[in-house]
Amino acid sequence: MTDNAEKVRKIGVFGGTFDPVHEGHLSAAQGVLAGYRLDRLLFIPAAYPPHKRQPAAAYSHRVAMLELALAGRPRMSISLLEAERQAPSYTVDTLRELRTRLGPQAFYLIIGADSFRELHLWYRYADLLRLADFVVVARPGVPAVDLADAVALMPGRFTFDERRQAWCRDDGSRIFYFADAHSGVSSSEIRKRLARGEPVETLLPPAVLHYIKLHGLYGVNPSLTV
Numbered sequence: 001m002t003d004n005a006e007k008v009r010k011i012g013v014f015g016g017t018f019d020p021v022h023e024g025h026l027s028a029a030q031g032v033l034a035g036y037r038l039d040r041l042l043f044i045p046a047a048y049p050p051h052k053r054q055p056a057a058a059y060s061h062r063v064a065m066l067e068l069a070l071a072g073r074p075r076m077s078i079s080l081l082e083a084e085r086q087a088p089s090y091t092v093d094t095l096r097e098l099r100t101r102l103g104p105q106a107f108y109l110i111i112g113a114d115s116f117r118e119l120h121l122w123y124r125y126a127d128l129l130r131l132a133d134f135v136v137v138a139r140p141g142v143p144a145v146d147l148a149d150a151v152a153l154m155p156g157r158f159t160f161d162e163r164r165q166a167w168c169r170d171d172g173s174r175i176f177y178f179a180d181a182h183s184g185v186s187s188s189e190i191r192k193r194l195a196r197g198e199p200v201e202t203l204l205p206p207a208v209l210h211y212i213k214l215h216g217l218y219g220v221n222p223s224l225t226v
Contacts, residue, residue, distance in 0.1 A: 012041035013098065013132065014110040015082075015091060017187070018062050019055040020212060021069045022203050024185040028137045031180050032110055033075060036135065041110075042079045043070065044094060048087030056191055057217050059083060068207040090123040095131040107132035108176075113142040120153040129154065129173040136177050140184040144177065151175055195219035 014029055021043075033041050043066055047059050055062060063078060070076045081097055082089040095107060109132040111119075116136045119125050128134075136147060151158050151167045158167040158175070167175040185203050193200050195218055201209065216222040 008104065008106055009039040010037065010106045010108060011098075011102065012036070012038045012108045012110055012135070013044060013095065014041060015044040015046060015094065017049055017055045018043065018045050018066055019057050019187050020062065020065050020190065020204065020208055020217070022185055022187060022190055022208075023205065024181075024203075026069060026073075026205070028110070028178070028181045029076060030073075032108070032135050032137070032178055035178060035180065036108060036176070038108060039075070041076045042098075043076065044079045044082055046089060047083040048089050061211075061215060061217060065208045065211055068211055069205045071207070092122075092124045092127050092131065095128065099131065108135050109133070110135045110137060112137050113139040113147060117142065117146055117150050119150055126155050129169070129175075133173065134175040136175060137181045138177070138179045139181070147177065191218045 012029070012032055014025075014032075016025070018025065029041055029043070032038065045059065045062050045066060046055075049055070057065075063080065066078050070078065079098075081094060081101075085093065085097075091109070095109065098107065099105075109128065111134060113136050116134070119128075122128070148160070148167075154169075154175075156169045156171065156173070158169050160167050164174075165177045165179065167177075190200055190203055193203075194212065204212070212218060213220055213222060
């Protein structure tokens, strides 16, 4: 290897609406970053999510909350890539653009187990494993057998490696199962609690909660809370 040869970095790709970003997102991101020894983890907020209804908070607010949540986390950052393209923004296109911009790095696509069950419905889903390995994060109510069924819908033959907790395909593609995610919190539940005036202090970073109150997001009355 020459002195100026570039090291192939391991980069996590964590997409979602982050509406709002919460402690469950951050805990999963930190666990994956450490558990798979990633060099960097990119949060990519969806501007026009093709698989979900439009987010409750505007893209600018969701980005601002992510910036607050990631302060002091040097290996985590935000990519605004999906806002730079025309709607809808598909994951396969995002990964291709990342490879164009960052070069042939080792990408790890982080996805919740609930979303992975529906992967066969995604646009050009079969191409995704040629662009990145998967890290499927455990979610309450989604048993491992459901994930095995989802893997069976992917093209090619996969075998499960117990030691690595991963489904592996003959061409080297891998789907890792990250079971050490303990939070059952969801953004939708947090939005409901905020609208009802219920406490969410343990579910959100303090700076994010302050931002929500300051801007009156998710049905919160700013005049009564700030």
